[in-house]
Amino acid sequence: MATVATEPHPTANDAFGPAAALSCRECGHRYELGPRFACEFCFGPLEIAYEFDSTRVTRDAIARGPANMWRYADLLPVPRNVAELPNMNPGLTSLVAADRLAGELGMRSLHVKDDSANPTHSFKDRVVAMAVEAARTFGFTTLSCSSTGNLAGAIGAAAARAGFESCVFIPAGLERGKVVMAAVYGGKVVALDGTYDDVNRFCSELIGDPAGEGWGFVNVNLRPYYAEGSKTLAYEIAEQLGWRLPEQIIVPIASGSQLTKIDKGFQELIKTGLVEDRPYRIFGAQASGCGPVAGAWERGHDVVQPVKPDTIAKSLAIGNPADGPYVLDVCARTGGAVAHVDDGQIVDAMKLLARTEGVFAETAGGVTTGVLRSLLAEGTLDPEAETVVLNTGDGLKTLDAVDSGVTATLAPSLDAFKDAGLL
Amino acid sequence: MATVATEPHPTANDAFGPAAALSCRECGHRYELGPRFACEFCFGPLEIAYEFDSTRVTRDAIARGPANMWRYADLLPVPRNVAELPNMNPGLTSLVAADRLAGELGMRSLHVKDDSANPTHSFKDRVVAMAVEAARTFGFTTLSCSSTGNLAGAIGAAAARAGFESCVFIPAGLERGKVVMAAVYGGKVVALDGTYDDVNRFCSELIGDPAGEGWGFVNVNLRPYYAEGSKTLAYEIAEQLGWRLPEQIIVPIASGSQLTKIDKGFQELIKTGLVEDRPYRIFGAQASGCGPVAGAWERGHDVVQPVKPDTIAKSLAIGNPADGPYVLDVCARTGGAVAHVDDGQIVDAMKLLARTEGVFAETAGGVTTGVLRSLLAEGTLDPEAETVVLNTGDGLKTLDAVDSGVTATLAPSLDAFKDAGLL
Numbered sequence: 107m108a109t110v111a112t113e114p115h116p117t118a119n120d121a122f123g124p125a126a127a128l129s130c131r132e133c134g135h136r137y138e139l140g141p142r143f144a145c146e147f148c149f150g151p152l153e154i155a156y157e158f159d160s161t162r163v164t165r166d167a168i169a170r171g172p173a174n175m176w177r178y179a180d181l182l183p184v185p186r187n188v189a190e191l192p193n194m195n196p197g198l199t200s201l202v203a204a205d206r207l208a209g210e211l212g213m214r215s216l217h218v219k220d221d222s223a224n225p226t227h228s229f230k231d232r233v234v235a236m237a238v239e240a241a242r243t244f245g246f247t248t249l250s251c252s253s254t255g256n257l258a259g260a261i262g263a264a265a266a267r268a269g270f271e272s273c274v275f276i277p278a279g280l281e282r283g284k285v286v287m288a289a290v291y292g293g294k295v296v297a298l299d300g301t302y303d304d305v306n307r308f309c310s311e312l313i314g315d316p317a318g319e320g321w322g323f324v325n326v327n328l329r330p331y332y333a334e335g336s337k338t339l340a341y342e343i344a345e346q347l348g349w350r351l352p353e354q355i356i357v358p359i360a361s362g363s364q365l366t367k368i369d370k371g372f373q374e375l376i377k378t379g380l381v382e383d384r385p386y387r388i389f390g391a392q393a394s395g396c397g398p399v400a401g402a403w404e405r406g407h408d409v410v411q412p413v414k415p416d417t418i419a420k421s422l423a424i425g426n427p428a429d430g431p432y433v434l435d436v437c438a439r440t441g442g443a444v445a446h447v448d449d450g451q452i453v454d455a456m457k458l459l460a461r462t463e464g465v466f467a468e469t470a471g472g473v474t475t476g477v478l479r480s481l482l483a484e485g486t487l488d489p490e491a492e493t494v495v496l497n498t499g500d501g502l503k504t505l506d507a508v509d510s511g512v513t514a515t516l517a518p519s520l521d522a523f524k525d526a527g528l529l
Numbered sequence: 530m531a532t533v534a535t536e537p538h539p540t541a542n543d544a545f546g547p548a549a550a551l552s553c554r555e556c557g558h559r560y561e562l563g564p565r566f567a568c569e570f571c572f573g574p575l576e577i578a579y580e581f582d583s584t585r586v587t588r589d590a591i592a593r594g595p596a597n598m599w600r601y602a603d604l605l606p607v608p609r610n611v612a613e614l615p616n617m618n619p620g621l622t623s624l625v626a627a628d629r630l631a632g633e634l635g636m637r638s639l640h641v642k643d644d645s646a647n648p649t650h651s652f653k654d655r656v657v658a659m660a661v662e663a664a665r666t667f668g669f670t671t672l673s674c675s676s677t678g679n680l681a682g683a684i685g686a687a688a689a690r691a692g693f694e695s696c697v698f699i700p701a702g703l704e705r706g707k708v709v710m711a712a713v714y715g716g717k718v719v720a721l722d723g724t725y726d727d728v729n730r731f732c733s734e735l736i737g738d739p740a741g742e743g744w745g746f747v748n749v750n751l752r753p754y755y756a757e758g759s760k761t762l763a764y765e766i767a768e769q770l771g772w773r774l775p776e777q778i779i780v781p782i783a784s785g786s787q788l789t790k791i792d793k794g795f796q797e798l799i800k801t802g803l804v805e806d807r808p809y810r811i812f813g814a815q816a817s818g819c820g821p822v823a824g825a826w827e828r829g830h831d832v833v834q835p836v837k838p839d840t841i842a843k844s845l846a847i848g849n850p851a852d853g854p855y856v857l858d859v860c861a862r863t864g865g866a867v868a869h870v871d872d873g874q875i876v877d878a879m880k881l882l883a884r885t886e887g888v889f890a891e892t893a894g895g896v897t898t899g900v901l902r903s904l905l906a907e908g909t910l911d912p913e914a915e916t917v918v919l920n921t922g923d924g925l926k927t928l929d930a931v932d933s934g935v936t937a938t939l940a941p942s943l944d945a946f947k948d949a950g951l952l
Contacts, residue, residue: 518730
């Protein structure tokens with residue numbers, strides 16, 4: 107099935123812009139661009155290798171691009187005309203200058219990258235946008251995935267927009283907002299009795315089965331393309347800071363892929379000369395109820411022991427994170443850390459972020475903001491350094507996590523209002 | 530209390546950019562810029578009159594502006610440095626090329642202006658962003674409003690970001706997502722037993738009472754500033770079409786203000802030479818369960834008889850719409866119409882929009898899309914004309930309107946999946 111390519115396939119090369127090949131992250135073996143995800147020699151994960159065109163990758167060219175992630179098309183495995191194709195066109199979400207939160211935490215400079223403004227209100231729209239383009243090129247007709255909820259919604263919407271069938275698999279018991287959002291676009295949504303890791307195993311079996319013929323599993327057989335979408339978070343943060351890397355960044359860990367791709371994005375910005383080469387520290391954030399990477403970091407291990415998730419941060423509830431070891435590498439190399447906060451701290455942090463900055467984050471945003479607070483308190487984060495914290499999802503999808511409700515219910519009269527003691 | 534100004538107050542003029550005065554929509558009487566909303570002579574509503582600076586209002590200058598509504602600051606009553614102030618910075622939401630929906634409806638060109646990408650996921654962020662700047666200038670310390678839900682959330686977030694107190698009033702029984710989103714930012718949320726119109730009356734009383742001292746009611750005493758935010762929908766649509774007015778546009782009607790301000794925005798674009806002067810038709814959309822303006826249109830009346838709302842489109846459930854008569858004027862003048870669809874048609878249209886374009890609209894988006902479909906079927910809308918339909922809110926806030934859920938719940942095994950008959 108596999109052929110080792112020294113020259114990329116010409117058609118694939120047109121469809122994948124600056125992408126030159128797939129490359130094994132473990133042994134470096136190269137493959138031509140195709141719907142493959144694991145090395146045939148060492149079973150390591152494959153990722154995209156590029157040959158960037160330095161005449162196209164300039165600050166000016168990017169500034170002239172569309173107001174979405176396709177402004178970075180020349181740094182991504184997508185065709186040059188990607189902005190004209192039917193796609194959800196996510197990205198270029200706000201980098202909020204979080205001065206009031208910084209004040210409360212005693213920090214000099216803090217920004218919140220708020221990805222809840224994406225079309226289905228999570229960062230997953232970025233990775234799915236990439237997978238859609240790869241699926242189109244490879245001729246897949248159905249988009250599929252294992253999902254903790256946000257991904258299912260992103261696929262439902264993107265499949266509808268681009269004219270694919272979709273069938274997504276979720277663990278039973280997800281938040282209602284996520285289930286409705288996954289289902290409303292008309293694709294199939296199948297709940298499986300088990301954890302996300304059970305759902306993931308199911309999908310791996312389905313890929314090898316004739317029943318999965320013609321199916322693009324965005325986070326399995328399209329994973330090398332899909333995962334590159336997270337690089338756009340790094341590009342946007344740097345551009346929105348005025349083409350400068352932040353000194354510290356706090357990133358949530360589910361599979362761990364997002365964190366490693368943000369590092370890859372920063373490295374590419376340095377290599378292409380878009381930003382100055384200066385040190386940055388990447389910090390990973392997990393929930394205590396699903397903290398396998400944080401546990402490995404604490405114990406100084408370089409392997410990650412799977413756990414059974416039990417946390418309100420369901421979008422991060424991956425007990426066996428595929429990119430866990432790579433996360434440990436990145437955080438160690440950049441001088442960062444991996445930390446965790448419990449459910450109570452998550453909710454407190456969600457409310458802190460809402461109260462100070464008007465950002466209603468998903469539980470995952472409570473995890474990053476909670477870890478920000480915790481690492482500042484213990485002195486691991488530098489309050490004087492320029493810092494970015496990620497909110498990757500939307501509080502409307504995890505309503506049950508916060509107990510907010512009306513202050514009072516009254517008769518519609520001035521007397522009733524004055525008597526209620528609210529003034 | 531009032532002084533009639535021939536020259537605008539110099540400080541106010543700096544704070545309000547190109548705004549020159551307040552002007553009565555009925556008798557044309559002018560007032561200096563201040564926290565007033567009704568004419569002292571005829572009780573007509575006041576709106577902003579401008580003196581635009583033609584050297585600043587150019588396509589190039591706008592293109593160089595920020596990727597949010599402040600790119601149009603030189604057309605709005607805000608200070609020139611507005612983009613640097615603490616504000617939610619909404620706007621520049623996607624204009625989706627809805628080719629698949631157009632295909633199903635037999636249309637040549639259709640776009641969906643999807644305002645669910647705003648920070649609190651409705652167009653209300655636009656109008657509140659304007660009110661915040663006016664409240665800052667006037668020295669108000671508390672932001673308040675009567676709201677059907679979306680506005681309450683937008684105020685909660687904007688007050689938190691900008692450091693105001695907030696206390697908002699809603700009718701009891703709103704959707705849970707809207708209530709939680711209003712309350713999570715830490716401001717007060719008071720539910721009143723009654724309809725939106727009862728809540729509105731309550732707020733009018735509170736403004737005249739000492740208890741309301743220092744309060745900016747965004748849709749009452751800040752209304753002239755607040756309402757101008759809706760003009761940015763018109764500007765964005767024209768810019769995103771390549772600086773061209775659409776031939777037909779379908780706009781939801783709650784108070785009716787949004788529709789009249791979109792017309793005002795189009796007129797300003799023509800006057801400033803940003804677009805060619807060509808005819809456009811504006812169509813208003815209401816729910817049958819709260820259709821006072823549609824009823825007046827059908828009967829050929831120029832006054833609007835109040836109704837008691839009974840519809841799932843709660844964000845449009847204003848039984849006594851303040852701008853109803855002006856809506857009738859605009860739709861008649863431009864060759865449009867006002868129409869309504871029932872709750873069943875609203876839900877069908879929400880699902881159609883989701884299935885064809887991946888846009889999960891609020892019930893209000895079901896109203897506009899339903900009216901689009903209905904007016905096409907009866908021949909009132911031209912399927913060959915370039916058309917824009919507005920989605921002003923987010924399906925996540927009206928989850929109960931759609932019955933979408935999982936297709937099946939299964940054991941996590943290939944056999945169970947194959948036996949379920951889903952392939």
